[in-house]
Amino acid sequence: MTYATTAPALALDDLHASLTDPVLDAMNFLNEVVARFPDALSFAPGRPAEGAFEVEDLARHLRSYTGHLERSLGWSRDRVRTHLFQYGRTNGIIHELIARTLANDEGIHVPPESVVVTTGCQEAMLLTLRALFARPEDTLLVSSPCYVGITGAARLLDIATHPVPEGAGGPDPEAFRTAARRLRAAGRRPRALYVVPDFANPSGTSMDLAARELLLRVAAEEDLLVLEDDPYGFFVRAGSARPTLKALDRERRVLHLGSFAKTALPGARVGYVVADQEVVGRDGRRSLLADELSKIKSMTTVNTSAVGQAVIGGMLVECGCRLREANAGAIAHYAGNLATLLGELERNFPEERRRRLGLSWNEPTGGYFLVVDVPFAADHAALEESARTFGVLWTPMSDFYTDGGGEHRLRLSCSALTADQIVEGVRRLARFVESRAAGPAGSR
Amino acid sequence: MTYATTAPALALDDLHASLTDPVLDAMNFLNEVVARFPDALSFAPGRPAEGAFEVEDLARHLRSYTGHLERSLGWSRDRVRTHLFQYGRTNGIIHELIARTLANDEGIHVPPESVVVTTGCQEAMLLTLRALFARPEDTLLVSSPCYVGITGAARLLDIATHPVPEGAGGPDPEAFRTAARRLRAAGRRPRALYVVPDFANPSGTSMDLAARELLLRVAAEEDLLVLEDDPYGFFVRAGSARPTLKALDRERRVLHLGSFAKTALPGARVGYVVADQEVVGRDGRRSLLADELSKIKSMTTVNTSAVGQAVIGGMLVECGCRLREANAGAIAHYAGNLATLLGELERNFPEERRRRLGLSWNEPTGGYFLVVDVPFAADHAALEESARTFGVLWTPMSDFYTDGGGEHRLRLSCSALTADQIVEGVRRLARFVESRAAGPAGSR
Numbered sequence: 001m002t003y004a005t006t007a008p009a010l011a012l013d014d015l016h017a018s019l020t021d022p023v024l025d026a027m028n029f030l031n032e033v034v035a036r037f038p039d040a041l042s043f044a045p046g047r048p049a050e051g052a053f054e055v056e057d058l059a060r061h062l063r064s065y066t067g068h069l070e071r072s073l074g075w076s077r078d079r080v081r082t083h084l085f086q087y088g089r090t091n092g093i094i095h096e097l098i099a100r101t102l103a104n105d106e107g108i109h110v111p112p113e114s115v116v117v118t119t120g121c122q123e124a125m126l127l128t129l130r131a132l133f134a135r136p137e138d139t140l141l142v143s144s145p146c147y148v149g150i151t152g153a154a155r156l157l158d159i160a161t162h163p164v165p166e167g168a169g170g171p172d173p174e175a176f177r178t179a180a181r182r183l184r185a186a187g188r189r190p191r192a193l194y195v196v197p198d199f200a201n202p203s204g205t206s207m208d209l210a211a212r213e214l215l216l217r218v219a220a221e222e223d224l225l226v227l228e229d230d231p232y233g234f235f236v237r238a239g240s241a242r243p244t245l246k247a248l249d250r251e252r253r254v255l256h257l258g259s260f261a262k263t264a265l266p267g268a269r270v271g272y273v274v275a276d277q278e279v280v281g282r283d284g285r286r287s288l289l290a291d292e293l294s295k296i297k298s299m300t301t302v303n304t305s306a307v308g309q310a311v312i313g314g315m316l317v318e319c320g321c322r323l324r325e326a327n328a329g330a331i332a333h334y335a336g337n338l339a340t341l342l343g344e345l346e347r348n349f350p351e352e353r354r355r356r357l358g359l360s361w362n363e364p365t366g367g368y369f370l371v372v373d374v375p376f377a378a379d380h381a382a383l384e385e386s387a388r389t390f391g392v393l394w395t396p397m398s399d400f401y402t403d404g405g406g407e408h409r410l411r412l413s414c415s416a417l418t419a420d421q422i423v424e425g426v427r428r429l430a431r432f433v434e435s436r437a438a439g440p441a442g443s444r
Numbered sequence: 445m446t447y448a449t450t451a452p453a454l455a456l457d458d459l460h461a462s463l464t465d466p467v468l469d470a471m472n473f474l475n476e477v478v479a480r481f482p483d484a485l486s487f488a489p490g491r492p493a494e495g496a497f498e499v500e501d502l503a504r505h506l507r508s509y510t511g512h513l514e515r516s517l518g519w520s521r522d523r524v525r526t527h528l529f530q531y532g533r534t535n536g537i538i539h540e541l542i543a544r545t546l547a548n549d550e551g552i553h554v555p556p557e558s559v560v561v562t563t564g565c566q567e568a569m570l571l572t573l574r575a576l577f578a579r580p581e582d583t584l585l586v587s588s589p590c591y592v593g594i595t596g597a598a599r600l601l602d603i604a605t606h607p608v609p610e611g612a613g614g615p616d617p618e619a620f621r622t623a624a625r626r627l628r629a630a631g632r633r634p635r636a637l638y639v640v641p642d643f644a645n646p647s648g649t650s651m652d653l654a655a656r657e658l659l660l661r662v663a664a665e666e667d668l669l670v671l672e673d674d675p676y677g678f679f680v681r682a683g684s685a686r687p688t689l690k691a692l693d694r695e696r697r698v699l700h701l702g703s704f705a706k707t708a709l710p711g712a713r714v715g716y717v718v719a720d721q722e723v724v725g726r727d728g729r730r731s732l733l734a735d736e737l738s739k740i741k742s743m744t745t746v747n748t749s750a751v752g753q754a755v756i757g758g759m760l761v762e763c764g765c766r767l768r769e770a771n772a773g774a775i776a777h778y779a780g781n782l783a784t785l786l787g788e789l790e791r792n793f794p795e796e797r798r799r800r801l802g803l804s805w806n807e808p809t810g811g812y813f814l815v816v817d818v819p820f821a822a823d824h825a826a827l828e829e830s831a832r833t834f835g836v837l838w839t840p841m842s843d844f845y846t847d848g849g850g851e852h853r854l855r856l857s858c859s860a861l862t863a864d865q866i867v868e869g870v871r872r873l874a875r876f877v878e879s880r881a882a883g884p885a886g887s888r
Contacts, residue, residue: 010576012726024740024743086492119713120746123563302713307713
């Protein structure tokens with residue numbers, strides 16, 4: 001593209017600081033690399049598998065939803081039409097279906113009014129952060145490495161984040177406690193903590209039941225709210241599903257962030273947050289936090305697309321609000337892919353070879369991701385070389401650490417590949433790793 | 445709803461200050477009053493007319509869009525499926541159709557890459573404000589009275605706004621100049637100004653061509669960007685449509701905010717911003733402002749719903765990207781309604797009566813709204829009384845002034861009523877006004 005030379009240009013330095021923040025650049029860089037090497041096998045993006053989706057399904061889902069309104073709720077045709085046409089309820093129109101699904105699938109029992117339907121889970125994060133973070137000293141604790149969606153949203157709102165290193169068992173409750181106390185001693189106000197308890201993005205780690213219970217205790221003792229993000233919880237490879245933090249929450253400390261992108265349809269852009277906390281005004285008036293989030297949502301997107309909600313609503317109606325059962329095929333797909341990926345890593349890097357190379361990886365019990373520790377800098381330059389010369393893409397882990405770290409780690413996502421692609425992808429990855437390991441010592 | 449007494453409550457004072465801001469409360473209050481008096485005739489909300497919309501149309505629009513991809517662009521079935529299913533391009537998938545429509549309807553010629561498709565125009569405002577406002581001293585000038593969507597979004601981001609009183613001819617360029625200079629002298633940085641040039645919400649005023657040209661000159665001389673919001677421009681009652689500021693913009697000073705809520709389908713929640721400004725990094729690298737907005741959008745909603753975009757895309761395909769022509773029926777409807785409203789005001793308040801009452805109103809040449817100056821406080825209490833006793837709803841203008849003002853003004857919206865409803869509504873309004881005017885002097 002060419003530009004007229006007379007137009008005044010804006011200085012990037014003069015725009016909001018988030019635009020020059022590496023967190024915000026990371027996602028764009030990855031998208032751009034993926035686009036530049038369309039023939040590479042990609043372990044990079046956390047894309048959901050497309051399963052049996054067909055475009056024609058959209059019309060069926062819409063009919064399922066409007067049929068539900070007409071037949072189950074007895075709505076008139078005119079009312080249904082207005083419902084889909086007009087600006088609607090700020091907090092969404094499928095909150096009751098979502099509440100029923102959460103009860104069926106997760107044993108989470110909350111009033112439908114506490115469910116805020118959002119334009120994807122990302123908006124849920126934005127609303128939640130905006131509501132809870134009021135003062136300059138308010139700080140969000142994040143388990144690190146951390147999903148860039150939450151740190152990026154915090155950056156947009158100029159909210160301070162503080163990384164808390166996870167352990168092999170995922171987010172570390174005692175480390176959160178220590179961090180909260182230290183921050184408080186330094187005059188900051190630790191306000192909430194963010195965790196992905198199941199098969200975290202990016203590390204694939206999970207919290208066991210004892211860690212979940214301890215985290216809730218720490219949150220209560222340190223007066224922290226818990227932002228629980230659980231997009232991958234259905235996708236168990238080994239063992240059984242564990243209760244979400246929200247299902248264990250007796251004190252309404254947990255805000256449960258949800259997504260239909262992995263379990264239903266990313267293109268609908270529908271997510272939600274359960275915010276059943278009570279809010280008390282100066283005059284003693286009480287409201288639900290969800291109602292406060294509604295005020296913010298009216299200034300971010302006004303409504304979530306009624307059309308998008310109707311499609312997801314139709315899918316929920318079709319499965320009787322039992323989305324976990326409806327995901328049986330997807331669960332098997334992701335579990336099989338992760339097993340294949342682990343098996344191929346083992347086959348390509350038998351013990352003797354990986355000891356020689358200084359290579360290791362973790363073995364997540366579910367989800368989309370695992371992490372490989374490599375004997376070289378897994379940076380953007382290495383990724384380019386891997387894509388160009390070896391035809392395989394992955395994600396540098398360092399993008400997920402806000403204060404440095406992860407320089408010798410890479411994330412592999414196997415969600416949207418076939419078994420054959422995984423086999424070939426690991427073969428290519430092995431060649432790339434071998435070439436790097438044989439490279440100059442300086443590349444380490 | 446009952447709450448367990450053991451749950452810790454959050455103090456509203458401890459949440460973000462926007463939640464106790466009257467701007468954010470205003471919209472919610474109005475929605476709530478409308479809901480409480482469902483039988484009242486409502487001149488309150490700026491709801492689009494539903495026209496001939498039927499639920500089944502959604503499936504047709506989806507087919508029109510996918511047909512366009514397959515037949516006009518030659519896409520494979522698989523590619524179309526992925527396009528609708530997956531996470532997609534951050535800045536949207538119907539940007540080319542929107543660019544073509546802007547060229548046809550508005551004579552706005554911009555590269556499709558400069559169009560950012562958003563979750564309604566509200567997200568476009570949020571992204572734009574976030575990108576442009578970087579420092580505490582950065583200030584947004586808004587023509588006052590002002591649409592609460594922009595002042596609310598600024599409040600969410602802790603961005604300072606400065607109201608600039610409009611005149612009878614709408615936003616006042618020289619007043620913007622004076623305000624910018626004063627702010628600069630006081631150490632602030634006036635960064636951009638926000639205007640609705642056509643049939644503004646809430647006042648119904650419009651800028652003539654000379655005012656538009658002068659505004660662009662003032663913006664250039666005072667180094668201000670212009671945020672142009674133009675949801676009502678099609679809906680001309682008298683005279684002819686005027687060029688948008690963006691169509692007149694030779695310097696790329698104007699960011700053009702657009703909505704399909706009034707011209708296509710509110711329930712799709714699709715809007716956009718044209719951001720063809722050039723941005724220069726410290727290293728000399730150049731980008732489009734639209735690309736910078738994309739980084740922010742990836743942290744607010746990631747994508748605009750592909751399903752919502754496909755519905756709007758299908759509508760654009762169906763009308764050959766000539767949305768103004770497709771709106772001929774809507775244009776006639778709104779023009780007719782506004783003429784009826786003006787005629788009924790005249791009929792119910794003939795000159796002698798309105799002189800006695802101290803009543804007057806403006807006569808917008810198009811759009812949804814007009815303003816009545818009344819001889820009593822048009823506040824929330826008056827609105828409640830009007831709804832309860834007289835069965836008619838309107839909007840207090842004072843909600844649209846951020847620094848006081850408009851206490852004796854009310855907004856009437858006639859967009860979603862029938863002619864009969866307008867006739868009956870004005871009759872009720874006249875009884876209400878008469879009762880107030882006859883009331884105690886203290887109510888003035």
